[in-house]
Amino acid sequence: MSLTSKAIDRIAPSATVGVNTRAAELKAEGMNVISLAAGEPDFPVPDFAQEAAIQAIRDGKSKYTAPDGTPELKDAVRAKFKRDNGIDYDRSEITINVGGKHTIFNAMMATLDVGDEVIVPAPYWVSYPDIVQFCGATPVIVECPADAGFKMTPQQLEAAITPKTKWLVFNSPSNPTGAAYTKAEVAGLVEVLRRHPHVWILADDIYEHIVYDDFEFVSLVQQAPDLKDRTLTVNGASKAYSMTGWRIGFAGGPKPLIDAIRKLQSQSTTNPCAIAQAAACAALQGPQDFLADRARAFQERRDLVLSMLGQVDGLKTVKPEGAFYVYPDCSGLIGKRTPDGKTLDTDEDVATYLLESEGVAVVHGAAFGLSPAFRISYAVSSEVLEDACERIQRACAALT
Ligand code: GLU
Numbered sequence: 102m103s104l105t106s107k108a109i110d111r112i113a114p115s116a117t118v119g120v121n122t123r124a125a126e127l128k129a130e131g132m133n134v135i136s137l138a139a140g141e142p143d144f145p146v147p148d149f150a151q152e153a154a155i156q157a158i159r160d161g162k163s164k165y166t167a168p169d170g171t172p173e174l175k176d177a178v179r180a181k182f183k184r185d186n187g188i189d190y191d192r193s194e195i196t197i198n199v200g201g202k203h204t205i206f207n208a209m210m211a212t213l214d215v216g217d218e219v220i221v222p223a224p225y226w227v228s229y230p231d232i233v234q235f236c237g238a239t240p241v242i243v244e245c246p247a248d249a250g251f252k253m254t255p256q257q258l259e260a261a262i263t264p265k266t267k268w269l270v271f272n273s274p275s276n277p278t279g280a281a282y283t284k285a286e287v288a289g290l291v292e293v294l295r296r297h298p299h300v301w302i303l304a305d306d307i308y309e310h311i312v313y314d315d316f317e318f319v320s321l322v323q324q325a326p327d328l329k330d331r332t333l334t335v336n337g338a339s340k341a342y343s344m345t346g347w348r349i350g351f352a353g354g355p356k357p358l359i360d361a362i363r364k365l366q367s368q369s370t371t372n373p374c375a376i377a378q379a380a381a382c383a384a385l386q387g388p389q390d391f392l393a394d395r396a397r398a399f400q401e402r403r404d405l406v407l408s409m410l411g412q413v414d415g416l417k418t419v420k421p422e423g424a425f426y427v428y429p430d431c432s433g434l435i436g437k438r439t440p441d442g443k444t445l446d447t448d449e450d451v452a453t454y455l456l457e458s459e460g461v462a463v464v465h466g467a468a469f470g471l472s473p474a475f476r477i478s479y480a481v482s483s484e485v486l487e488d489a490c491e492r493i494q495r496a497c498a499a500l501t
Contacts, residue, residue: 112231116468120452124462135481135489138462140276140426142343142480144395146380150342153383157376166375168367169359170197170351174378177385178351181336185309186320188334190353196362197381199373201307201337201350204362206232208303208333208352209268211361213238217267222253223470224428226276226305230470238267242470247419247430251280251471255289262297269294271321272305274312277469277476278428279403279421281312284319291325302332310341310392312423313400330355338377341392342384349373349381399425402479402486409490410477413497425480428466431473437500445500448473458499459492 103110117139124136157163170178175195182188198204205228213219213236221229221240230240243261245251258269271290274281282290294300304321312318322329337350352359366372403420406427410418415433431451438444439458445451449465452475456462466474479486 108235108237111234116227117464120462120464132460134456134460134462135485135492136462137477137479137481137489138464140340140478140480141345142340142395142425143482144343146343147384147387147391149387150344150380150384154376154380157379162375162379164375166372166378168372169363170195170373171378171382174382177382178353181385182334182353186323186334188320188322188329188353193356194353194359196352196359197373197378198350198352198362198366199370200348201305201335201339202228203348204335204337204350204352205229205303205305207362207365208358209233209236209238211358211365212301213267216265218263218265219268219270220258220261220266221270224251224277224466224474225270225470226272227468229270241266244471246471247417250419251275251278251428252282252286253290255293258290258293262300264299266297266300268301268303270303270305274308274318274421274423276308276424277426277464278419279424279426281316281318281422284317284324287319287321287324291321291328294328298331300331302328303335304332305335307335307337307340308424309336311396311399311425313396313403314422316422318423333358338381338384344381344384347374347377347380349377399479402483403427405483405486406477406479406490409487409494413494415497425478427477427479428474429477431475434497434500435473440499448475451475455493455496459496461489461492461496
């Protein structure tokens, strides 16, 4: 009898977490590694969030909380959705979870049955299809190539919907490409969704504050309030407030779904960390003006990485509208030989070569469902980024 379940055997370890962990191990072993693997901002956690965590510890706020979050944090999240997205949620329509990934995992676990389908535009964040598969459902991958700006068209969405479709996963700005849908583009998808009332929408807005060149982010329910009763609007503290390790994700959605998530969470984590909840509450309630400053810093980094990768023969990079990722097409490197005489057959070979030859960790495109490419997370300082891009230039120039 097999030790592992069929469910666990259906999924792979997360490639983003895996490459990042490997890069940290190599660094600890003394290798000069620059990790562009993790989607993790290098900025500090805002002081006021740090202070709130320390105060919560001092005040003894270290007991169990309600399974799906404290009333204080739920109210802070409600105020955030109102302030940033113009969406009104009741407290009973809010759930707090152990990171955005956990929010998505819970939502899928609470709703999917074998045979259900979930539409996932590719390139996708690594965990979407695996979470769906873990639940025994089927990811329906819609390929959105670079020449379409990595965006799904209304026609593609229409063609992907079947009577079995349970969810559309909609992530804008996107991980791993940084592509963000304009209001007009969202409107086009909304038209299709209106025709298919059985389809739920998981709007993953985690990168909403990181947009460039006056791009105007719009949350799906903000654009289409009539879809509110079948949309889960997902967000979290990780990317905006650099609170990746604190693990606070949250969502607003219809009460029956929120209730189901609470039931599941009461049987798994019991509650998200009480101290992290207090910190996230302060992060959401404090001054928010630094978010625009950080977005400007990310934009400078984006421009730096685009200009330096633009000098590399064999790479083609689309200019992203948001997030902190670029997704260069590396088809021009496939078939080339490394100084060690190895042929680069896949984008995983390219990523391995960059790591072994120059100590730059990136995540191969196969993990995100569109190859050959790789993902660079430019959430590092400009100095580190410049060094990393010089290394990539050198590694690519050494290929024959
Ligand atoms: N979301 C980030 C990334 O894509 C963090 C790691 C993960 O959870 O995938 O790198």
